[in-house]
Amino acid sequence: MSTSNKKARLATVWLGGCAGCHMSLLDLDERIVDVLGLVDLVYSPVADIKVFPQDVDVTLVEGAICNEENLHLAREIRERSKLVVAFGDCAITGNVPSIRNRMKLDGILTSVYTDSFYREGPGPMPNTETGLPVLLPRVVPLHQVIDVDVHLPGCPPAPERIWAAINAILSGGPIELPVEMRSFG
Ligand code: SF4
Numbered sequence: 001m002s003t004s005n006k007k008a009r010l011a012t013v014w015l016g017g018c019a020g021c022h023m024s025l026l027d028l029d030e031r032i033v034d035v036l037g038l039v040d041l042v043y044s045p046v047a048d049i050k051v052f053p054q055d056v057d058v059t060l061v062e063g064a065i066c067n068e069e070n071l072h073l074a075r076e077i078r079e080r081s082k083l084v085v086a087f088g089d090c091a092i093t094g095n096v097p098s099i100r101n102r103m104k105l106d107g108i109l110t111s112v113y114t115d116s117f118y119r120e121g122p123g124p125m126p127n128t129e130t131g132l133p134v135l136l137p138r139v140v141p142l143h144q145v146i147d148v149d150v151h152l153p154g155c156p157p158a159p160e161r162i163w164a165a166i167n168a169i170l171s172g173g174p175i176e177l178p179v180e181m182r183s184f185g
Pocket residue numbers: 016017018019020021062063087088089090091095096154155156157
């Protein structure tokens with residue numbers, strides 16, 4: 001990606017994940033200052049921006065597609081981003097959130113929202129009336145709902161891996177990480 005004189009517009013998105021991938025991004029520590037010298041952060045869970053913007057150069061997407069809100073945002077991301085990165089194993093394979101695919105959705109909803117040991121009574125179920133995002137029948141990885149340009153594996157991807165990927169993307173060269181940076185888990 002050529003950054004020429006202009007800073008690249010970077011977004012990071014938290015879908016169905018545990019935030020661990022974003023924690024690893026923050027573990028870049030002082031290198032975050034270097035990254036922010038190269039990009040404008042236009043959307044992220046660490047910034048209070050409500051609407052996914054237009055004309056984004058690079059979007060890192062953490063997490064699987066678990067509910068209708070995730071699906072809607074993933075489609076918006078694809079429409080508005082030049083390059084989409086599946087950021088971490090949940091985005092690439094479904095990983096931890098997809099464990100629920102082994103169970104019946106009705107049973108999960110009942111046990112979480114009505115029968116939970118931790119509840120005193122039934123809570124609002126996810127539906128259009130309560131405004132809680134409706135769960136999809138199955139959790140799916142990002143590439144099953146939109147085209148993905150780069151896969152950055154790891155649970156979470158280590159900071160060194162994130163650093164290497166961001167540098168490769170922003171330098172505009174081929175995005176080829178060393179073999180030891182391509183493992184899952
Ligand atoms: S890949 Fe791992 S660290 Fe990242 S969101 Fe999924 S479970 Fe969390």
